[in-house]
Amino acid sequence: MKAIARFKIGLVLPLFVVAFSACFNNDEFSDSGINVEIFAASVGAGNGGVLGRTDGSRRTYVLPAPATDGAVSVEAALANRRSQRLFQDRAISMEQLSQILWAAYGITLPSADAQLRGGLRTTPSAGALFPLEVYAIVGNVEGIEPGVYRYVPDGHKIVRVVDGDVRNELMRAALYQQMVGAAPAAVFFSAVFGRATARYGERGIRYTYIELGHSAQNVYLQAEALGLGTVAIGAFIDGAVSRILGLPANETPLYIMPIGYFYR
């Protein structure tokens, strides 16, 4: 019965969200003259006016070195991976967050070549251009202050770009998908398409989306191997998410992946 209930949630919720998100598609709203920015601004208004800003300290954490071996096989992680949407109110550790970020875009072959920005990664990348940016949205992670952090693969560190816990605002921008507010942390992906289109033209857009799939699957499998859960969320209001996370103008938001212990 539990499995059937979970299946139904897994099936119905995404369908609802995708249908709902179609109603809130930024472009559609712009085209029809409805001002999406008003909604976006109200979504972000609860953060005390510090959206996209820090106290200037740019607090940085050098993360614990990731493990390159573990107890769960790739086959078991593949067999058991499922999108999880019911998270426990329980902290994850800095080590777990570190491992997840490394799986997403961490360096596996360091290089001094400046173009590689640290070296080759866990994820394949067309032309090794690495058009993705990865963020950690921290709410309840042991040893890390709440905030939005940019992941810097070179040196395996995170640098705070927004102070404070933004999970509830992000949940509203993600069409009230409760798991965004409930999970203790999330990995967030954006794209700097220009890095790929400068070499590949329009095809660079395709390559960037493909690369996102590689990275996101790494996150799914790593979470599974750590006994954690995640879900790839693509339904959200772009402008609101960009504002809440303080994204630079050249970054396009792509995925929110809440991370945490879940109810089986």
Ligand SMILES: Cc1cc2nc3c(=O)[nH]c(=O)nc-3n(C[C@H](O)[C@H](O)[C@H](O)COP(=O)(O)O)c2cc1C
């Ligand atoms: C591009 C993409 C966007 C998705 N967006 C959402 C989303 O906004 N909300 C959600 O709950 N699940 C989302 N999902 C997860 C799917 O609903 C889920 O993968 C699907 O139901 C299959 O279940 P499984 O991942 O457990 O195999 C998305 C998946 C993909 C690939």
